Amino acid sequence: MSEQLLQLLFSGLTLGSIYALMALALVTTFNISGVMNLAQGEFAAIGALLAVTLSGAGIPLPASFAAAVIMVAAAGGIMERAAIHPARGASGLTLILITIGLSISLRGLALLVWGTDTYSLPPFSRGGPLFIGGAALNLQSLWVMGLVAAAVTGLHFFLNGTYTGKAVKASVINRTGARLVGINVGTVSFWAFVGSGALGAAAGIFIAPIAMAVYDMGFMLGIKGFVAAAIGGLNNAAGAVLGGLLLGVLEAYGAGLVSSGLKDAFAIIVLMSILLVRPEGILGALGERKI
C-alpha cells in the first residue's frame, strides 16, 4: 500500500512539474503584460508535436528539441505583436477572449497537421527506472523535474542578477514608472511571450516521452497551469511552482485512489473553491505584485 502511495507521489510530482512550468510561464506573462494567456497549453502541444515530427525525420533529438523550441518561441512573439500588442490597454476579458480565440485556432491547425493520432518521443536517457522504497521512478521524470529546477533558477538569476532582468522587474512593479525611466514596456511584453513560448514548448517536449503528444493536449494543460497559478495567487512565481506540484500530486492520488475518470474534475474543483473562498491564492496576498 505504501509503495502504491509512493508510486502515485512520483507520478504526481512528474505531472505537477509540467503544471508548474505552465503556471510559471502564465504568471510571468500575466504580471508583465496583464494577459492571462490561455494559449499557453497550445505552446506545449505544438512544441511536442513539432519535436516528434522533426526527430521522426531523422534529426537528432537535441537538434529537434532546439528547433521546436525556437519555432514555438517565434510563434509566441508573432502572437504578441499581431494580437496582443494592438489590443494593449483593453480589459482583461477582451484579452482573455483574444487568447482563447488564438488557442482554438492553434488547436485546429495542430489537428489539421497532425490529426487525432497520439505520438511519442523516445526517453532522453537510456536505462531502467530507479527503485526508491519499492516504487519506480522514471529517468524521464527526473529530466522533467530538472527542467523545473532549471527554469526557476534561471528566472531567479535573470530577474535579480542581470540589468535586463531588473528592468523587467521594474515594469512589473510599476508600469508607468518603468516607462518614465526609459524602459520599453511593450518590448518587455514581447519577450515575455517569446519566453513563455519557449518554456511551454520545452515542457511539452519533456513530457512527451511519458504522456504522449496529441493535438488537444494543450487545452487541459493550460487550464491546469491556470489552476496552479491560482493556487499561488497569480502574482507569485514560487507559489505557482508549488501550486503546480500540489495539483499534480492531488490529481495523481485522486485518479489513483478515487476514480480516474474524474481526474480532470479534481483540478476544476480546486479552481472553483479557490476562486470562491480565497481568490488571492493560498500563498498570495492581494495587491502585492512580484514575480
Added chain:
Amino acid sequence: MKPAAGWEKTCSVFIFRGVMKDGYEHGRQERGVSMKGKGNYLVIALVLLLFVLPLVVDSNYILSVLIIMGLYTIVVQGLGILMGYAGQVSLGHAAFFGLGAYSVAVLTTRLSWPEVFALLGAAVVPGIIAAVIGRPTLKLRELYLAMGTLGFGLLVHIGFNEAHSLTGGPSGMSGIPYLTLGHLVLDTDFKFYYLVWAVVLLVMLVIKNLTASRTGRALRAVSESEYAAESVGIDTAGLKLKAMVFSAVLAGLAGGLYAYYVTFVSPATFGFHASVQFVLMAVVGGPGTLAGPAAGAALVVALGEFLRWLIPLIIPGAGGEYEIIFFGLILAVVMVLCPRGLGTISSYFPRFSGEGSTKPAGVLPDIKDKGGIP
C-alpha cells in the same frame, strides 16, 4: 482587483453621463413609436420571410440549418443579456444548454414525464443551478469570472461523461420522443421549424420589453459601471444574478428543444468549444442589441456549414472540426479590432442603424489601463 480610487473619481463623471444618456435614449424609444418607421417594415418583412421560407424551400438540409440557427439564437439572446447588459461573460454557457437537453432526455426516457412538462423542466433545472452557482460566482470580476464559468462548464461536461447511470456516459442517450403539443406531433423538420422560430420571436419580444423597462435600464447602468450604478441605488448583485438565471433559462429551453429535435444527446455537443461558439456568436452580432444575437447565430452557423463543405474540397479526406481554426481567428480578430462586438459597426452608419442598435453597452468594460495589472 479594485481599480485605484483616483481612477474612479475621474471616470465617474463620464460614467454618469453615459448612464443618463442611455436612459434618455431608451425613454425616447419607449415614447417614440414613430421612430421605428423604416425598421418596422424591415422587421415585418423578415418575419414574413421566416414564415414563407419553409413553404418555398423544399430541402430538409436547409430547414435543419435554419432550425439550428433558431435554437442558437435563443441561447445567444440570453448570453447577450448577460454580456451586453449585465457586463458579465460566461465561458460555460454550453453547460446550461446541455443541462436543458439532458433534462429532457432524462425526464422523458427515464421518468416518462409528458413532453411539455419535460420541456418546462429543461428551462427550470438550469435556472435553479444558475441561481445556486450565480450568487458566489458573480462576486468575481473579469478574469476570475471568466475562469469560474469556464470551470463550471468543464465540470458539467465531465459530469455528463461520468454519470453513466443517469446520462449514459460518453455514448449519450437516444430514444427521446418527439415533442407533442396536444394532438400535434412535431416529427418533421417542417413542423419543428415553426415551433422554434415562434419561440425565437417570443423570446425577442420578451427581451425587447425587458430592455426597455426599468430593469433593462438598470442593467445597462450596471454594465457601464457597477460603482456608479450602486451609488444611485441599483441592486447590482441581484440584477446580475437575475440576468444570469434568465440567460440560463433561455439556454436550457433551447437545449430542451434541441433534444426534442435530434432525439439524441451526447456530451460531445456541450463541451468548451460550444461555449466559445456561443460567445463568438454574441460577439459577432454585438451583445446588447436585439438583432445582434440572431445575426451572430445565423452568421456563425452559416459559416460553419460553409466551411464543413469547403474544407474537404481543399483537403481531401479531411473530416475533423477544422472550422475551429477560423472561428478562433474570427474571435481574436473581432476582439482586437472591435471589442464591443461587430454589431457596433452599424452605429458608425446612423442611417442604417436599426432600432436595437443604440450604443451597446459593451461586453467587456473597456476602460483603459486601470492602473496596470489587476
